Amino acid sequence: MQSHARLTTDKAARYMTQLAKHWSHKFAVTFDDTTAHMPLPIGECRMIADETGLDITVGTDNIDGLAKLEDVVAEHLLRFAFREGVQTLAWTRG
Numbered sequence: 303m304q305s306h307a308r309l310t311t312d313k314a315a316r317y318m319t320q321l322a323k324h325w326s327h328k329f330a331v332t333f334d335d336t337t338a339h340m341p342l343p344i345g346e347c348r349m350i351a352d353e354t355g356l357d358i359t360v361g362t363d364n365i366d367g368l369a370k371l372e373d374v375v376a377e378h379l380l381r382f383a384f385r386e387g388v389q390t391l392a393w394t395r396g
Contacts, residue, residue, distance in 0.1 A: 314351035
């Protein structure tokens with residue numbers, strides 16, 4: 303199961319890198335200037351940063367895990383992006 307969200311921001315690469323570095327202390331995270339892959343205990347998170355925003359895709363094998371993963375990723379990203387004024391990410395499940 304997968305879910306996708308987009309954070310519109312001109313600081314996408316910064317937020318992606320912050321989260322990747324944050325989780326790299328505990329997990330086998332890989333990232334570069336525009337992409338990140340974060341394998342987490344409940345699933346995985348992939349991000350792609352461009353000039354206008356950050357695409358976030360999370361995936362896991364069950365609906366409860368997907369909801370938790372959406373919450374965990376959103377909570378961390380929105381904490382880093384507090385100046386953006388975004389209160390929530392709009393996830394689209396597919």
